Amino acid sequence: MAIGTHILDLLASRIVFVTGKGGTGKTTLSVALARLAASRGRRVVLAEVDNHRPSIPEYFGVPTGWEPVQVAANLAITNITWLEALADWLGTVVPATRIVKMILSNRMVRLFLDVTPGSREIVILARVLALARTHDLVVVDLPASGHAISLFLVPYRALLVFLTGPIRKIATEIVETLRSAGTQVVLVALPEEMVVNETVQTWHALQDLAPELRPGIVFLNQGLEPTLSEGERVLLGRLATRVDLSPLRPDPGDAIGAAEWVLAGLWEADREETTVSARRRIERETGAHAVTVPLLAAGEGHGHLAREVEAVLKGLLEESA
Amino acid sequence: MNLEDLVREKRLVVCVGSGGVGKTSVAAAIGLHAARAGRRVLVLTIDPARRLADAMGLAAQGNDERVVPVANAAPGGELRALMLDTRSTFDDLIRRVSPDEETRERILNNAIYQIISDSFGSSQAYMSTEKLYDVWTTGAPTGRYDLVVLDTPPVKNALDFLDSPGRMTRFLDRHILKWFLRPYDEKKVFGKMLAGTSGVVFRLLGVVFGREFLTDLSAFFLAFRGLYDGFRERHEAVLDLFGASQTSFLVVCAPHEPSQEVADFFVEEFQRRNLSYGGIVVNMVHRASGTPLAVGPYLADLSGPLSRDLSAEVVPQLLAHLERAHERLRTVARAEAQVIRRLGALGLEGRVWVEVPRLPEPIRDLAGLDRLNRHLFPGPPDA
Numbered sequence: 001m002a003i004g005t006h007i008l009d010l011l012a013s014r015i016v017f018v019t020g021k022g023g024t025g026k027t028t029l030s031v032a033l034a035r036l037a038a039s040r041g042r043r044v045v046l047a048e049v050d051n052h053r054p055s056i057p058e059y060f061g062v063p064t065g066w067e068p069v070q071v072a073a074n075l076a077i078t079n080i081t082w083l084e085a086l087a088d089w090l091g092t093v094v095p096a097t098r099i100v101k102m103i104l105s106n107r108m109v110r111l112f113l114d115v116t117p118g119s120r121e122i123v124i125l126a127r128v129l130a131l132a133r134t135h136d137l138v139v140v141d142l143p144a145s146g147h148a149i150s151l152f153l154v155p156y157r158a159l160l161v162f163l164t165g166p167i168r169k170i171a172t173e174i175v176e177t178l179r180s181a182g183t184q185v186v187l188v189a190l191p192e193e194m195v196v197n198e199t200v201q202t203w204h205a206l207q208d209l210a211p212e213l214r215p216g217i218v219f220l221n222q223g224l225e226p227t228l229s230e231g232e233r234v235l236l237g238r239l240a241t242r243v244d245l246s247p248l249r250p251d252p253g254d255a256i257g258a259a260e261w262v263l264a265g266l267w268e269a270d271r272e273e274t275t276v277s278a279r280r281r282i283e284r285e286t287g288a289h290a291v292t293v294p295l296l297a298a299g300e301g302h303g304h305l306a307r308e309v310e311a312v313l314k315g316l317l318e319e320s321a
Numbered sequence: 322m323n324l325e326d327l328v329r330e331k332r333l334v335v336c337v338g339s340g341g342v343g344k345t346s347v348a349a350a351i352g353l354h355a356a357r358a359g360r361r362v363l364v365l366t367i368d369p370a371r372r373l374a375d376a377m378g379l380a381a382q383g384n385d386e387r388v389v390p391v392a393n394a395a396p397g398g399e400l401r402a403l404m405l406d407t408r409s410t411f412d413d414l415i416r417r418v419s420p421d422e423e424t425r426e427r428i429l430n431n432a433i434y435q436i437i438s439d440s441f442g443s444s445q446a447y448m449s450t451e452k453l454y455d456v457w458t459t460g461a462p463t464g465r466y467d468l469v470v471l472d473t474p475p476v477k478n479a480l481d482f483l484d485s486p487g488r489m490t491r492f493l494d495r496h497i498l499k500w501f502l503r504p505y506d507e508k509k510v511f512g513k514m515l516a517g518t519s520g521v522v523f524r525l526l527g528v529v530f531g532r533e534f535l536t537d538l539s540a541f542f543l544a545f546r547g548l549y550d551g552f553r554e555r556h557e558a559v560l561d562l563f564g565a566s567q568t569s570f571l572v573v574c575a576p577h578e579p580s581q582e583v584a585d586f587f588v589e590e591f592q593r594r595n596l597s598y599g600g601i602v603v604n605m606v607h608r609a610s611g612t613p614l615a616v617g618p619y620l621a622d623l624s625g626p627l628s629r630d631l632s633a634e635v636v637p638q639l640l641a642h643l644e645r646a647h648e649r650l651r652t653v654a655r656a657e658a659q660v661i662r663r664l665g666a667l668g669l670e671g672r673v674w675v676e677v678p679r680l681p682e683p684i685r686d687l688a689g690l691d692r693l694n695r696h697l698f699p700g701p702p703d704a
Contacts, residue, residue, distance in 0.1 A: 021341065021475075022339055022341060022475045022579075023340045023341040023342070023475075023575075023577075023579055023580065052480065053582065053586065055582075090529065094525065099525065102525075103525055103526070103529075109526065144340065161433060161534060161537065162530070162531055162534055163531065163533055165528070165529065165530060165531030165534070166529055167529065167530060167531065167534070190341070193683070194341065195341060228642060229635070229638065231632060231635035231638075232639040232642060234631060234635075235624060235627060235628050235635055235636065235639050238627040238628075239620065239624065239627065242623055242627065243623070245681060257610065257614035257615075257619070258616045258619055258620050260609055260610060260614060260616075260647060260650070261614065261620060261643040261644070261646070261647045262620075262643065263650075263681060264609070264643060264646035264647040264649070264650040265639070265642060265643045265646050265647075266681050267607075268642075268646045268649075270681075270682075295649075302578075
């Protein structure tokens with residue numbers, strides 16, 4: 001299947017979870033995907049999960065909260081904070097608001113729920129399901145991959161522990177949603193050894209958890225596809241031995257500038273090599289397509305970067321159209 | 322203060338920061354440097370790149386210390402490395418803190434324990450502070466190590482790591498236990514127990530969670546009851562260690578915004594918690610001149626004799642490439658300089674500040690750590 005078809009598939013789904021190792025650009029990719037889907041007429045909500053310092057607002061210049069905030073045509077953003085998610089879900093189980101308040105105002109219950117592993121995950125996923133009922137597409141910018149796996153694991157575990165009752169009901173609903181074709185997980189990686197290791201591990205952990213959760217696309221962010229010819233590589237290698245590249249012993253005159261050019265070239269050559277090997281390794285060791293998102297100049301603000309990534313994705317769609 | 326002084330004066334250096342910024346390499350390089358200077362050092366690491374792990378003798382994962390052969394170490398100098406294996410440690414931990422076999426089996430076989438061990442066991446931040454406790458209580462007082470360097474797992478925010486020592490204690494809080502165990506306390510009359518607000522809340526929890534779950538949970542808490550003191554002791558020991566004057570936290574970051582935000586958050590928390598904040602290592606900095614450089618003719622001359630066996634268009638093609646690459650490098654360096662300026666504002670007087678340029682080759686062995694150390698410890702060699 002062509003890459004463009006995969007991206008179309010993603011844009012046509014109901015819930016897209018985006019995860020990957022820390023620092024890979026998950027949020028930028030989530031914003032780009034959400035914007036692209038919104039521009040194609042789907043009503044999208046872009047959510048991050050219980051973030052002490054929400055990062056999505058930096059892309060739009062608008063603060064987020066529990067209630068989705070409209071930031072563009074067809075596009076809203078939200079932060080799924082766990083205490084609100086808990087109250088929201090309890091409200092569906094115990095219809096009287098007064099009683100929900102009473103339960104939640106009990107110090108012991110709050111303390112217990114706060115530290116009990118699993119309670120966060122269930123109510124946060126319950127909120128994602130609720131958002132999917134009022135929007136065409138929910139794009140969820142998840143925390144780093146380790147946390148993402150425990151997030152998905154909890155509802156499966158809950159089915160083993162809760163044999164009856166409302167938690168079993170919601171856990172069942174969550175598991176069914178995770179298994180449905182409308183739910184997709186995408187991974188974001190960088191062309192670096194450690195990141196690729198973790199990406200491959202995460203892909204397999206997801207596949208082991210439920211084959212339906214295995215990601216079909218890995219975005220290889222900040223990659224460089226090769227442009228240097230073989231001859232250029234050879235010459236660059238030779239130049240690197242003739243120019244003193246040691247920043248500790250700068251040579252006078254032109255040699256300093258020459259070192260900068262050669263270093264810049266070496267970095268890009270290395271990036272090209274690691275991009276190709278990362279892409280091949282991901283495709284060989286997982287069943288996912290690796291899509292290179294080129295190295296873009298940062299520094300002009302978050303929003304700018306996300307728009308550039310969006311343009312890249314759009315380009316991929318047009319290529320295969 | 323420079324990093325040299327900090328590493329000489331402290332007994333525990335905790336490297337913190339976001340993921341992908343080279344924390345593991347920095348921690349290993351600090352350990353190597355201190356060992357060369359004659360100290361007995363342990364580097365406690367999480368997940369090093371495979372080749373670096375091989376170089377440090379950590380090829381097989383396991384929770385035991387390996388001696389790393391260090392050439393040219395001063396007398397007495399020794400480097401050991403330990404890689405945290407998060408898969409098995411949580412069960413080990415339960416085995417260690419259980420007073421007897423019966424308690425241990427009751428916990429390990431409890432269904433609720435499964436959820437809990439997944440959650441705590443997958444928390445590398447929590448497990449690394451547990452491991453630090455083990456290493457410190459068994460190694461430090463006996464004088465086995467002069468210095469422990471802790472490489473922490475990547476976190477999205479400072480709280481994930483700094484709050485991790487207390488996670489289990491908060492979960493096992495005496496008050497929570499007591500409250501949940503009340504209906505099951507044989508000494509109390511059941512009917513009287515469920516009177517009042519607590520009774521109503523408890524009944525509602527029964528509706529939400531299901532009665533069987535509450536029964537399972539109480540069984541679990543009953544089994545865990547005796548373990549509270551053990552966990553609290555560990556938690557308090559780690560907090561004491563974090564706050565000790567012999568400890569220093571070193572922020573490792575890369576010059577991009579997400580990493581800077583994590584650094585900001587850590588520094589804020591260090592101040593709030595009165596923890597000793599050693600300074601910042603800004604790793605992987607791209608450097609470039611502020612203006613374009615006209616070095617085309619110079620490199621063309623240099624390339625002449627180097628390209629006789631290559632086709633004629635290679636030289637101009639490569640030079641055009643290098644010029645573009647340098648232009649991109651300048652853009653990146655400009656953006657990074659802004660982030661570095663903001664990092665420099667984080668209360669650094671008297672603290673460590675090191676900028677490490679992005680090295681042309683990845684760090685794969687001890688020689689790579691040595692290359693890194695030329696930037697971390699730039700002073701003239703002692704010898």
